[in-house]
Every structure is written in C-alpha cells, then in structure tokens.
Amino acid sequence: MKNKLMFLITITILSVFMLTSCAAETPKTEEESIKIDIVLDWTPNTNHTGLYVAQSKGFFEEEGLEVVIMQPxxxxAEAIVGGGGAEFGIGFQDYLAPNFASNTPMPITAVAAIIQHNTSGIISLKEDGIDTPSKLSGHTYATWNLPIELAIIEKIxxxxxxxxxxxxxxxxxVTDVITALQTDIDSVWIYYAWDGIATKVKGLETNYLNFADYGKELDYYSPVLFVNDDYANSNPQIVKKVLSAVKKGYEFAIENPEDAAQILLEAAPxxxxxxxxxxxxWLADQYIADAPKWGYIDQERWDAFYGWLFENNLIEKEIPKGAGFTNDYLPE
Structure with missing residues (x-):
C-alpha cells in the first residue's frame, strides 16, 4: 500500500513538472488586433488618401488595429456610425448640421478635419464670364435643391x-462635371480638389468662386472624420490610436504626394x-494649411458656420458653441 502511494505521488509530481515545462515552452500568441470600420462619404478619392496610406504602410497595424475602409x-456614413454599425465615418460639417440641431441626434462627434479649409465652390466655363457671384444671374445653375446649398448661393x-x-x-x-459644363449647364457646385483639378487636367478654362473667400462663416469643414460617441467614451485610447495612424497617413501624403497617389490608385484602380x-x-498644401497640426478643428470657424445656419433658419434649433466636435483625441 505504501509503495502504491509513493508511486502515485511520483506520477503526480512528474505530471505537474511536464505540464509546467510545456507551458513554459509554448510561445505566447500575439495580442489580437482591434477591428475598426471606417465608412467613407463617397467612392474613394483624394480626400481619403491618408486612410489608404495608413493601411498600406502599416500605420494601423503598428497601433494594433485591423481597419476596414468601407464605402457608404x-x-x-452618419446613419451607420450613429447606429453603431461602424466606429468611424467621413462627413461634412454642413451635412452634419441637421443632426446636431435635432432633438434626437445620433451619437456622433467630429474628431479630425481632413482638409483644413472649405475648398468647395461654384465652377463655370471662362467663356461665360461668371467671375463674380453676381454674374450667376441669367445663367443656369445645377442644384441639388438643398436648403443650405441654396442659402449659400443666395448669400454670395x-x-x-x-x-x-x-x-x-x-x-x-451631373455625374461628369466636364461634360455637363460643355453641354447642359452653366455652373455647378464642386469640390475643387477633385472636379476643379479634373477640369484643369482635361484642358478646360474655367472660373471658380471659392465659398471661403466670401465670408468666414462659409469657411466650414469639408470633410471631417467622426466617431460614434458611445464607442469613443468606452474606448478613448483606441480612438487616439486610430487618429495617430491616420495622421501619419496624411502627413505621408503631404510629404510624398505622388507616392501617396499611387497607393490610392492601387486601392481604387x-x-x-x-x-x-x-x-x-494640390491637396498636399490643403490638408494642414495654416493649422497648428493635421486634424485640428478651429472652434471659432466651426461655430461661425453653425451660427449662420441658425440665424438664417436653416436648422431646427441653435447648436451650442463648441458642440459636435473635439480635438481631444488628436496626437500631440
């Protein structure tokens, strides 16, 4: 009996030793990447290049992130991010306004300016002579018939x-600005970084009325990166990691525009x-422009646009100053 007991004790000790040795020799598995979805505002274009650079160059991976860039x-993007179907989205300050002025707003907050100034405006062929806003009179303008859009045109x-x-x-x-200007219309609202550059590349001579030149209240942010509030409140460090990687992506695009362009073309051939x-x-000088760093949102300009919307009865109620955005997640 005694021998049997000693045998069992010996076997138990050996078993524990073997299990301990195996555990020590088993390599540690890497921490699982954090999955993040970013929803675009439109099909891929140069507004989004920094995201694709961050993905291609491994900037997201360095932060422990596995990022999927999705078309809307x-x-x-506002609806899916606000509903919790994705963590981040891209939108425009004017399109976000009705949400922030709603009695039941979706839980989203802008956390970075992708481009520092409003680069949208009205384009027309040079031969039509629309070199000031008043000269739009007597000409056709292709409209989306949106209240904010028409109010901005009326103001200027x-x-x-x-x-x-x-x-x-x-x-x-309009799906092709170049063709439309030469056939059906005299003027249309564009985002210069894409359609304005396209007209130059294709050899059209144009006049361009840049909204930001006609009042500080029109120099709003287009576009911005926004986040689901519930996600951000629960995961502030992850939001900072995302913005750190995205910032590196846009800084690379600023320093290496042609290389960045090739990365975008690989993603969207x-x-x-x-x-x-x-x-x-062109955008290399626009992403940061005169801001202290990429992504920074100036409260005075943000509030000026929303104040103008309220004064002109374009939103349901006044948006409190400083509401709808934060710079708190931006890297130093």
Missing amino acids: PEGG VQDDGGNFEDINLVPST ELDAEIVVESQK
Whole structure:
C-alpha cells in the first residue's frame, strides 16, 4: 500500500513538472488586433488618401488595429456610425448640421478635419464670364435643391449685388462635371480638389468662386472624420490610436504626394491616374494649411458656420458653441 502511494505521488509530481515545462515552452500568441470600420462619404478619392496610406504602410497595424475602409450604404456614413454599425465615418460639417440641431441626434462627434479649409465652390466655363457671384444671374445653375446649398448661393450672390431670383435653377443630374459644363449647364457646385483639378487636367478654362473667400462663416469643414460617441467614451485610447495612424497617413501624403497617389490608385484602380496625381499634389498644401497640426478643428470657424445656419433658419434649433466636435483625441 505504501509503495502504491509513493508511486502515485511520483506520477503526480512528474505530471505537474511536464505540464509546467510545456507551458513554459509554448510561445505566447500575439495580442489580437482591434477591428475598426471606417465608412467613407463617397467612392474613394483624394480626400481619403491618408486612410489608404495608413493601411498600406502599416500605420494601423503598428497601433494594433485591423481597419476596414468601407464605402457608404444608402443612408450614408452618419446613419451607420450613429447606429453603431461602424466606429468611424467621413462627413461634412454642413451635412452634419441637421443632426446636431435635432432633438434626437445620433451619437456622433467630429474628431479630425481632413482638409483644413472649405475648398468647395461654384465652377463655370471662362467663356461665360461668371467671375463674380453676381454674374450667376441669367445663367443656369445645377442644384441639388438643398436648403443650405441654396442659402449659400443666395448669400454670395446678393452680397455681391446680384439677384438670386435671376438665376435659372435646374435639377442637378451631373455625374461628369466636364461634360455637363460643355453641354447642359452653366455652373455647378464642386469640390475643387477633385472636379476643379479634373477640369484643369482635361484642358478646360474655367472660373471658380471659392465659398471661403466670401465670408468666414462659409469657411466650414469639408470633410471631417467622426466617431460614434458611445464607442469613443468606452474606448478613448483606441480612438487616439486610430487618429495617430491616420495622421501619419496624411502627413505621408503631404510629404510624398505622388507616392501617396499611387497607393490610392492601387486601392481604387478605376480612378483617372492623371487626375489623382494632380489632385494629390494640390491637396498636399490643403490638408494642414495654416493649422497648428493635421486634424485640428478651429472652434471659432466651426461655430461661425453653425451660427449662420441658425440665424438664417436653416436648422431646427441653435447648436451650442463648441458642440459636435473635439480635438481631444488628436496626437500631440
């Protein structure tokens, strides 16, 4: 009996030793990457290059992130991010306004400016002579018929001494600005970094009315990166990791626009390569511009635009100063 007991004790000790040895020899598995979805506002373009650079160069991976860049669903990035279907999205300050002025807003907050200044405006062929806003009178303008859009057009025209009522508003079906300007319309709202550069690449002579030149209240942010509030409140360090990687992506695009353009083209080979390269070169000076760092949102400008919307009855209620954005997650 005693021998049997000693045998069992010996076997137990050996078993424990073997298990301990095996555990010590088993290599530690790497920590699982944190999965993040970023929803674009539109099909891939040079507004998004920094995201694709961060993905291609491993900047997300360095932060322990596994990022999926998604094209937007029918309801847009705001709806899916606000509903918790994705962590981050890209949008525009004007399109975000109705949400922030709602009695039941979706839980989203802008956390970085992708481009520092508003680079949208009205483009027309040079031969039409629309070199000031008042000269839109008597010409056709392709409109999306959005209240904020039309109010901005009315403001710049009337401030310049023109009559908004004299503009021939036609429904916008524009999918190709270059073709539309040469056939169906006289003027249309564009984002210069893409359609403005495209007209130059294709050899069109144009006039361009840049909204930011016609009042500080029109120098709003387009586009911005926003986050789901519930996710950010629960995972502030992860939000900072995402922004750190994205910032590196845009800084690379600033320093290496042609290389960054090739990275975007690898992700979206259907794009016109010449337009992408020229757009990327132009945006290299726009991503940060005069801001202290990439992503910074200036509260005075942010509030000025939302204040103007409220004063002109374009939103349901006043948006509190400083509401809807934060710089707190940006890297130093």
